[in-house]
Amino acid sequence: MARAALARVFEPGDERGGRWLREFGAAEVFRRLTGTEGVARTLAGMTEARLGGYRLRAAGVDPRKDLADMAALGGRFVCPGDQEWPTQLDDLGDARPVGLWVRGRRDLRLWALRSVAVVGARACTPYGAHMAAALGAGLAELGWVVVSGAAFGVDGAAHRGALAAGGATMAVLACGVDVAYPRGHAELIGRIAEQGLVMGELPPSEHPTRSRFVLRNRVIAALTRGTVVVEAEYRSGSLVTARSAQRLGRFTMGVPGPATSGLSAGVHELLRGEGVLVTDAAEISELIGEIGDLAPVGRGPVLPRDQLDPVSARVLDALPRRGVRDGRDVARSAGTSTDEALGRLYELYSLGFVEREGDGWKLTSGPTCNGDARRGVT
Template identity: 75%
Template sequence: MAERVTKEERWARAALTRVIEPGDEHGGRWLRQLGAVELLRRLTSVPYDDSALTGASEQRIQGFRTRAARAEPDRDLAAVDACDGRFVVPGDSEWPSQLDDLGDGRPVGLWVRGRPDLRRWALRSVAVVGARACTPYGAHMAATLASGLSERGWVVVSGAAFGVDGAAHRGALAAGGATVAVLACGVDVAYPRGHAELIGRIAEQGLVVGELAPGAHPTPGRFILRNRVIAALTRGTVVVEAEYRSGSLVTARAAQKLGRFTMGVPGPATSGLSAGVHELLRGGAELVTDAAEVAELVGEIGDLAPSRRGPVLPRDLLDPVSARVLEALPARGRAATRNDIARDAGTSVDVTLARLYELHSIGFVERHGDGWQLTAAAVRRPNARRGGA
């Protein structure tokens, strides 16, 4: 598929990633109305024409102009090329069109490191996000979910942070699967520093993606805005451990707003790190416990999770009449005559006697003179609820 983006358009968008902050809908609206080349021209011209730059204060527009004057797109494009990356913009064959669901808040472009095609990977991707200060349970669940999804051919997307994010990436990598890290900084910046090796492995085996130009550093606000890209890029978002005020819940709510699948992994009711997930589940998110259940939700027809049930016991295989006869025998080792058993089972004496002999052959009942009683094996019922029938 031929690229539809001119060199001037790509150059202007690269410059604008230094000008328009992620998620800025004013800048996004100007970009949509004027195009990247014209918007950059207006922001850098002297004197400048602000007739189309409506909806923002003069002070804010001056901030745009200051950043535009300092932008060096040639340097940024050379920097991403030096780390074997590229700059992907709307109109490229690699541009994930689902990001357009963000409207005027969609990224100006995406800086990308890694060989795979971002658009193709995004078509079959799931976000796995959660608490940075996660518990061992949270880390285990994130890694297990990610490896299971990878084995089913799904791409695991997360934010490369400590805790759940890192566990998800490692789970996918360990399974030899595909994973994408969406950063809140330049794709050539290892943040957090403790994940420098992990981010390097993701760039080699998967993709590292960011809205900000090379060398840009993260801020608290950029982390929150980064989450909308994770939500829009993927088919669904799974939250593994999150407090009430957690950035991962921002991702989940953005996914809900965009009409994506939103899922949560439950934890202990007493855990503050699961409180946010439980609130998400109460609000309509889907409860999931493994990769099969995630794939059933976000996948195609036929991607069904296995049915869940306890072990099948011999008495579960009895036909309905034999089961009624067995239930009619008194418990606690007391014997009953065939007439009493037939009455309580609602069957004839002859049918009852035939079923008693069958039950005797499989070790459920035993005969004592004219009476029949349950064996010890029949009295012990592991699948029965304690304290009731």
């Protein structure tokens, strides 16, 4: 009950308040803040101006109403020490949330154990939206929970990708979980609450501010195994999330974009440092997953010529692009005997790479040779 009350008194990330909670416990801190001035001043770092601000907020606190409002939404308030509390948030130290207001029927702690954040620009390009949706769907299909902030742009695309794949997704809001922000994502946030989880540090009816968006990002970083940035400028909240993840020892990844795009400049800066370049969900899973979560080895198409042994390949290379060559000249160019060259030429003939013309040999005019054997030869 005291933590529910303090969620309205302390701003998210208030490290001074977090230190008091660690030293005295929630009930005692709330008692001192609402007691006499002398009792309140026993909290280290308390000043008259600060005490006035805390008291002004504490005067209108009604934690029972907040908890009842959450229950009416089908939600709950999760505190440190609860069975559902994600203990990785404790890595934030005194800046960890006082508690989390949660909507959705899923178990927050279990879902957070295998989660990855996908964040990026609000005013993203079509490329950024496509990549975010593809990553969201791909990660969901691989059994990962996709976490983002439900904002326009990359966040929304990542959530939609996971939902479209029938997978798991969680939204961390910078406002009360009963407030649809942005308003244009009211339906999306409702779908996430039904199919996944919606959570935030702020109690019901609280609205977002610029500073709350920035502080919300530390929760996304701490909650997940790693953070993927799809598009971000040099000054971007997404880079704040990535840097928070780095400080916490989490994986940080970036999806590259055009070198000329300002929306990818921040991602490229991240990749020049400790960030890891990723292009699909399998590469993300390989980096942050368990042993055996390996991405497919990338390689180009296998051409018919690739199946030839080295000697046959040299014999084939000895034939000119145009014209005819006799077996002795082919042997000289291939560095083998005439008999060996003729034997290889007949083998290549049976495979469709070459054909005879009188006493000589030439490349076939069909796709097997022209499209494969001579491709890339200058």
